[in-house]
Amino acid sequence: MPSLVTSPPRELQHLSMDTDNKKAGKCRGGNLKSRLQCRSTQATNSDGLCFEEMSQWSNSLDRLLSSKYGMSIFQAFLKSEFSDENIEFWVVCEDYKKIRSSFRMSSRAKKIFKRYIQAEAPREINIDHKTREVIRRNIMAPSAVCFDDAQKIVYGLMERDSYPRFLKSDIYRTLLDSTSESVKM
Incomplete structure (x- = not known):
């Protein structure tokens, strides 16, 4: 029987709140914020996720949902708030x-x-x-x-509710800031 829920892309699945499957090496952070920081540098370098795309997410919910990465990160945020x-x-x-x-x-x-x-x-x-x-x-x-x-x-x-909270969240701010810094380097 097919599942009703779409899972995030394989490359973003480690953004889940499951701390049992922590990444080895420098991405070992135990919380979602530190994993997103690490992920953002990897994303900028290898996955094509960049500061410009992420900053566009703040223009509208449509922009966020039309992005494969935006959708996955928004879903992870909502899961962390138990409102997904x-x-x-x-x-x-x-x-x-x-x-x-x-x-x-x-x-x-x-x-x-x-x-x-x-x-x-x-x-x-x-x-x-x-x-x-x-x-x-x-x-x-x-x-x-x-x-x-x-x-x-x-x-x-x-x-009206979840999207503005997401834009103000540590998750989004950290991701945006860390990609912005890697662009400056």
């Missing part, structure tokens, strides 16, 4: 829109509903009752747009 269900739902909806098979669409819509939409869902997102009911009706005959209203609400919540 919104970005997870948004990503799942983006993947859902790409499904062309009506059977797969129906099956996936039901899974998404059970995981994120229904009351007391394991990863319940914060949407109003009216939107929840519209989606309940929409999944009876699912289409690519049946989660659009909830996705817009979730995007708005992230844009």
Whole structure:
């Protein structure tokens, strides 16, 4: 059965909060901040992640989410705050829109509903009752747009709440500062 959650790219998986798998050598820092500092120098040198791209993330949430690295780092930040269900739902909806098979669409819509939409869902997102009911009706005959209203609400919540916190966070500031310093060298 395919997973509903998109995992970060292989090269950024060590940004997770799992301290059991610490990197050897100078990237041995036990917290996310020190791992991001180390990662930023590596990213600037070998992965193509640069100060200019990261500084663009502060222009809009769209810019952040359209970047492979930005998305992964934002997800890591939200996980560290135990509030990653919104970005997870948004990503799942983006993947859902790409499904062309009506059977797969129906099956996936039901899974998404059970995981994120229904009351007391394991990863319940914060949407109003009216939107929840519209989606309940929409999944009876699912289409690519049946989660659009909830996705817009979730995007708005992230844009007004999580995204500004991310931009002010130590994670983003440290990453931006350390890449800025490596550019100056």
